[in-house]
Amino acid sequence: QVQLQQSGPKLVQPSQTLSLTCAISGDTVFSNSAAWNWIRLSPSRGLEWLGRTWYKSKWFNQYAESVKSRISINPDTSENQFSLQLNSVTPEDTAVYYCARWTEFPRQAFDVWGQGTMVTVSS
Amino acid sequence: IVVTQSPLSLPVTPGEPASISCRSSRSLLHSNGYNYLGWYLQKPGQSPQLLIYMTSNRASGVPDRFSGSGSGTDFTLKISRVEAEDVGIYYCMQALETPHTFGQGTKLEIK
Numbered sequence: 001q002v003q004l005q006q007s008g009p010k011l012v013q014p015s016q017t018l019s020l021t022c023a024i025s026g027d028t029v030f031s032n033s034a035a036w037n038w039i040r041l042s043p044s045r046g047l048e049w050l051g052r053t054w055y056k057s058k059w060f061n062q063y064a065e066s067v068k069s070r071i072s073i074n075p076d077t078s079e080n081q082f083s084l085q086l087n088s089v090t091p092e093d094t095a096v097y098y099c100a101r102w103t104e105f106p107r108q109a110f111d112v113w114g115q116g117t118m119v120t121v122s123s
Numbered sequence: 124i125v126v127t128q129s130p131l132s133l134p135v136t137p138g139e140p141a142s143i144s145c146r147s148s149r150s151l152l153h154s155n156g157y158n159y160l161g162w163y164l165q166k167p168g169q170s171p172q173l174l175i176y177m178t179s180n181r182a183s184g185v186p187d188r189f190s191g192s193g194s195g196t197d198f199t200l201k202i203s204r205v206e207a208e209d210v211g212i213y214y215c216m217q218a219l220e221t222p223h224t225f226g227q228g229t230k231l232e233i234k
Contacts, residue, residue, distance in 0.1 A: 110163070
């Protein structure tokens, strides 16, 4: 079955860059019927979709307006994984970060999730 | 699209039914006739998991005591007979457009 395995540091200093990776097994980052997403959960903002990358003959990205100026989600085709980079972090970015697969119609849902990474922004 | 759930806390006696309401600020009815609303459950210590997609379709492995219904802006998740393993936070999410937005979550606990 499809699994997503997250990795990355759990502590990031303010103004630095948060970087996480999500390794895909049982599917391919080139899937024509899926998109690869990052979502975070915090007490103040609840579940918040951050952005996604997907492949349809070429690579596309889409980001939430709240983080658009600071975020980058990129595929790593050689390792069958994708990554999140969030720049200039503040304590407001402290959250549990999840990667998730989005499957298109007829499901239209986040049907596979990573295990989550609790990231704390603090000096 | 803003998604609002109620109640936010739901204590339930095992074996009793439970119901969670979800409202969206805009209709989730697509031109193809489907309502783009899903339900997720986050059990304690786990990642969210898909329960229901497209309003009423149970995800693989989800017991049939879970059912979803609704149309337009009003949706409901029902559990026919709550079991101890159903504790956690339930979220509805609109799947019609990005940014996909979630409700605040409903915490189901056993009385």
